[in-house]
Amino acid sequence: MKKLPPILLVCFLAFINAAHAGPRIEHWVAPSGAHVYFVEARGLPILDVAVDFPAGSIHDPAGKSGVASFTRSLLDAGAGTLDEEQISGKAVDIGAQLSGSTEHDRAGMTLRTLSLPNEREAALQLLLAVLATPTFPDSVLAREKARSIAAIRDADTKPDSIAAKRFAAAIYPNHPYGRQATVESVERIGRADLVAFHRDNYVAMRAVVSIIGDVSRAEAEAIAQRLTVALPAGQAASDVPPVSLPAREVIKVAHPATQAHIHIGAPAIARTDPDYFALLLGNYVLGGGGFVSRLMQEVREKRGYAYSVHSYFSPRKLAGPFEIGLQTKREKADEAIKVVEATLTGFLAKGPTAKELAAAKKNLIDGQALRIDSNAKMLGYLSLIGFYGLPLTYLDDFPGKIEAVTVAQIKAAFARHVKPEHLVTVIVAGD
C-alpha cells in the first residue's frame, strides 16, 4: 500500500533543496489558524494549491496501520452531498486535477486548476468539500479495503517490495516509522477510525496551505481562509515516540528471483538537523550524485554488478533513514555487498576529497535553477518549507549554506549519523 511512492516523495523533496534567490515567498497565518505560503506567478493561467496536515502514517492508531492512508485516499470518496462519482465527474468537467498523498509524517491534497473565475471557483469548492466534509461511505471503504488487501498480498510476492518493507521494519523496531499496513491491520479498520482520524488530524491550526499561481495576495488570503475555516478545530500535533537505533544485523529472505535486492542502512537524520547540508553534500559524493558518485563508479561502472545503485538520506520529522540500495544477480550478492561496504567504510574514514566536494557544490548550487523552474516544483518547496518549519529564506540561503560546508564537517556529520554498529542489511533472494 504505502511502499515505494510515499518513500520516494519524501526523499525526493528532501533532496531537491538547492537554490539561488528563489521567487518571493509570502507567509501569513489565516484567521482559521492555518499557516499559508504563497507565491504570485502570473506567467500561466494556472492555480496550484496544496493543503497538508501532520496526518501521515506515523499517526496510525496502534494495530491499525493504514488508517492515515485510507483517511486521505477516501477524502474524495464522498463529501457533503456529493458521492464519489459526482466528485470525480465535477473535477473532470472543469479540467481540474485533484490528487493526494500520504507520507510518513504528512498527508494532504493537491489541486491544479485553470485560473479562470468559473473553473477556479468550482475547483476550490470541490477541494473545500473533500477537506472539510468527507463522508467516508461504508461501501467505498469495504471496496478499498478489499483492493488494498489484494495489493498487499500481491506486493508480498515481489522481491523489491519484500525488501523495502523488511528493511523499514528492521531499522525502526517498535516505532511507527517501521510499521506498515498488513492484511490483518487493514481488516481491523472501520469507518469510525477514519472519522476520528480526520477529526483529530485534519484540523485548521495544523494545516499548511501552499498556493502558487495566477492570483493576488488578497485572493490567496481569501482562498486559504475559505479552505480551512470549516476544518475541525483541534490542538497542535501530538508527539510521536523517539527513534532508537537498531543493532547491526544481516537479514536474509529467500525468494526465487534472479536478482538479489539489497538494502543497507539505519535511521539517520531529522529534517531540521543542522547537519543536513553536510550530509546532503557528502551523500552526493557517496551515492546520490548519479554516475559521478563513488558507489555508481565502484559497483556499476567498474564491475558491472548492478544497473541501479544509490544511497540517500530521507530526512523526516524524526530521524529518517540513510539507505544504500542495489540489485544484482543472486550469485553476485556477497561480492557486491563487499564492494559497497568497502566504499562506505572508505568514505566514513576519509570523507570526500577536496575535488569531489568542489564538484558536488557546483552541482547543487548551479543546479538550483532547475529545481524551481516550474510552478509544480515551487509548490513542492512551499509545502516542504511550511510543513517542516524551514525559514522563508530557505531557497535564498541554500547556496551559502552549501558553499560553507567543509570536508571535516562532512566527516564529522557522517560519524554522528551513520554508525556502522547500527547498520542493518536486508538481502532478498541472495544465494
Next chain:
Amino acid sequence: MRNTKYFRNSFYQKPLAELDYENMTMKRRLFPALARTLLFGCLFAVSLAPTFANPAHGSNPAAASIPVGTFEQRLPNGLRVIVKEDHRAPTAVHMVWYRAGAMDEKDGTSGVAHVLEHMMFKGTKNHATGEFNKIVAEAGGRDNAFTSLDYTAYFQIVPKRALPQMMALEADRMANLKLTAKEFEQEIKVVMEERRLRTDDNPVAQVHEALNAAAFRAHPYRRPIIGWMDDLEQMTDTDARDWYRDWYTPGNAYVVVVGDVDHREIFRLAEKTYGRIKSHGLPVRKPQNEPEQTGIKRVVVKAPAKLPYLIMGWKVPKLLDIDKDREPYALEVLSTVLDGHDAARFAKNLVRGQKIAQSAGAGYGAMARGEALFLVDGKPVEGKTVAELEAALRAEIKRVQDEGVSVEELARVKTQTIAAQVYKRDSMMAQAMEIGALEAVGQDWRNIDKLIEKIRGVTAEEVQAVAKKYFKDDTLTVAVLDPQPLDQAKPRRSTFTPRH
C-alpha cells in the same frame, strides 16, 4: 507498451531525478492505475497535449495555428534543429533524437539500440570515459537517455549558460565515440542486470513481452526493446560499433531545445558544433509489414505473483495523414472515454461500480513508425478470474459498439484536452518531449495544434464506428499472467554462459 522506454539509469530510485518531480503533479491515488503508468504513458499525456491555445479566451477550434515561439533550421548536413523559446526560468532542455530504435534491429542482435545508448556515455576521441557525466553534473545539470521501439534520444536539463557546452558534447559523441571491447564487456553486464530487474523478475513485464511476441510474427515490434537475454549474451562490441556507424549521422537526427534561449543563437551554435559533422546514407529499411491476422491468439505466462493479470491488444490503424485520416483520432477519443481520467468508464464501471477490477486500463498510440495496437488491460479483484475480467472488459467495448458514447463524454475529452494544453506549459521537459516524439514518427511539430483540433472534432458516430470496425476477435491477441505460489518456485539461476 508502445511508449515503453528504457532509460540508461533508473529514475525511480534516484532522488535527484527530474521526472519524479514532474510526476508529483500527477494523480497520486492509493492504487495508481497500473495500466496507465506501466504501459502507455498515454498519447494524450506524451505527444498530443500541447501548449498554446489559451482557453481563457475561448479559443476557436476552427483556427488551428502553427505554434508560436517555435523555430526550425536545417543544417547543410541534414540535421534539423527545433527551438522553442520559453522564458519563464533561466533553464533549458537540450535533446538529440535519432530515428533508430529497437525496430531497426535484426534478429540475433536484439537490444543493440539500447546497448549502444549505454555505450554513448563512454569516451570519445576528445573526452575520456566518465567525463560527459562529470561535465553535466558540474554545470548543475542532469542527463539521461532513452530507447524506444522507434527512436533513441539523449537529453540534458541545464542552467541555460551551460547549453553551448552541452551542444558541443552531444555533437562530439555523434561522430567521435570510442567504443572499446573492454568497456563493452563491462557495460553489457549492466544491461543484463537491467533486463533481470525490469523483465525477468517482473511478471507483468513478462506478459507484455509475450503479448508483443505473439501479436507480431513478421513485424520487428515482436522483439523486446531491451533484447532477448540470449542475444545480449552473444552480443559483441562489433555489433554495437556497427549500430553506431549505421545510424548515428546528422541526417538521421534532430535536435530539440526548449528554454530561456534565443533561437538565432542556438542555430549559430548548432552550425558550429553539429554543423561540422558529415552525413552519410542509412542502411535500407524494409517495411516488414505484419501479415493480416486471421484468428485470435492467446498466450499464458507463469510467474510468482498473487494477482493474475490480463492484457488484450487489437490491431488498429495508426496516424499516417494528419489531414485525411479520421479513425486514429476516433480511437484516441475512445481510449480517453474508457480510461482517460478519473471519471472514465473503466474506473467508474469496473473498479468502482461492478468491483470486478483491481485496476483496468486502456491505451492507444496513434504515433508510431511501425504497427499500432489498441491495448486494454487489468487485474481482477480477489475472488474473480481473468476470464470474468476479460468478459467485463469486452462488455464495456460492446456497450460502445451498441450504444456509442454520450455528448457529455465527448465534452469531457475536449475539456481534458484544453486543460492539458495549458498545464503542459509548466514543464519544459514535457514540451520538448512533445515535439521530439512527434518528429520521431515523421510528423511535423507545426501540426501540434492541428492534432488537438482534430481530436476535438471527433463525433460520437465516429467513435462508435471504430469500436464496431476494429474490435473483432480475429485481430486480437490476449496475454495472461497465471500466478504461481512463491514457496513452490525454485530459485532461478541466471542463464549466463561464458563469453568468448
